[in-house]
Amino acid sequence: MSxxxxxxxxxxxxxxxxxxxKYNLIKEGYQIFAAGNGLEAVxxxxxxxxxxxxxDVMMPEMDGIETxxxxxxxxxLDxxxxxxxxARGEDYSQVAGYEAGADDYITKPIKPKVLKSKVSALLKRHHHSEAAGTTATKLEIGDLIIDRERYLVIxxxxxxxxxxxxxxLLMLLASKPEKVFTREEIYRTVWGNKIVVGDRTIDVHIRKLREKIGDDYIKTIKGVGYRFVEQ
Structure with a gap:
């Protein structure tokens, strides 16, 4: 896609x-839409x-987290x-953003060249989002079923x-039970080589997964990464 x-x-x-x-991204050839608040954005x-x-995070009517x-x-919009x-750099703000479903974080102010590079890197992964090594369409492990075609977990x-x-992230870990995936490997596979994300991104996503499927499936290997436990 051009x-x-x-x-x-x-x-x-x-x-x-x-x-x-708008000025900087239109120059790069993107189709730009703009909204002044969350309700309009949705x-x-x-x-x-x-x-x-x-x-943006801080907005009237409906803030960025709610949006x-x-x-x-x-x-x-999946x-x-x-x-x-x-402009907010506090940890709690970033964690709240990832918990709300955000993919990444950009801090104000930002130079035009950095903005263009960041947006280009983000969009390059749009058609390359399937995790490497997870070609199976459905995985069944214990009481867990992961259906890639339907983007559904039972x-x-x-x-x-x-x-x-x-x-x-769940599909990647479950694709090879008992294999220890390093944090670097997870970042590279799920978020992409050229994507720079916050240090706590994986931690937040793992915590949210554990809240939904329980603590038994994903084990932390301290200082290394994470391992999916075959039930």
């Missing part, structure tokens, strides 16, 4: 920031199905990459709809 076919939705309540983002996203959403949670409830764009008979990255 860059001119990529749709990018930018969401911020500050007109100057919207103009900065409406545009459902209509246009953007490939990437750059989302991201609402976007992640929309099945047709493949949309959501990135928070904010745990003890209950259907679970997971955010995209949680699903891909």
């Amino acid at each position: 860059e001119t076919n990529f749709k990018v939705l930018i969401v911020d309540d500050e007109p100057d920031i919207l103009e900065f983002l 409406e545009i996203a459902k209509r246009e199905h953007p490939h990437l959403i750059i989302l 991201c949670e609402e976007l992640r409830k929309t099945p047709e 493949d949309t990459i959501v990135v928070f764009f904010t 745990h003890e008979g209950e259907e679970l709809i997971l955010p995209k990255k949680e699903f891909e």
Whole structure:
């Protein structure tokens, strides 16, 4: 897909920031849509199905966290990459963003060259999101069924709809039970070589998975990574 076919939705309540983002990304050939608040963003996203959403956190009416949670409830936006764009660097803000379903984080201010490089790297993974080594369409392990074709997890008979990255992380680990996946290997496979994500990204996603499927399936190998335990 050429860059001119990529749709990018930018969401911020500050007109100057919207103009900065629009100006620099339009020059790169992207189709740009803009929203000044979360409610408008959700409406545009459902209509246009953007490939990437750059989302401010602090906004009136519906903040970025709430907006991201609402976007992640929309099945047709499962493949949309959501990135928070904010000046807030506190750990709790980043954790909240990942828990809401965000894929990445960009900190304000950002230079145009860095912005363009970051957006390009994010969009390059849009058609390469399938985890390496996970070609099986369905895995059944203990009380857990992972159905790649339907993007569905069934745990003890209950259907679970997971955010995209949680699903891909679970599918990767479960594809080779008892294998220890290093953090670097997980980052590279699930998020992509050129994607720089926060240090706590994997930890947050693992914690959310454990909340949904229990603690027994995923074991932490301290200082190395994670291992899926065959039941």
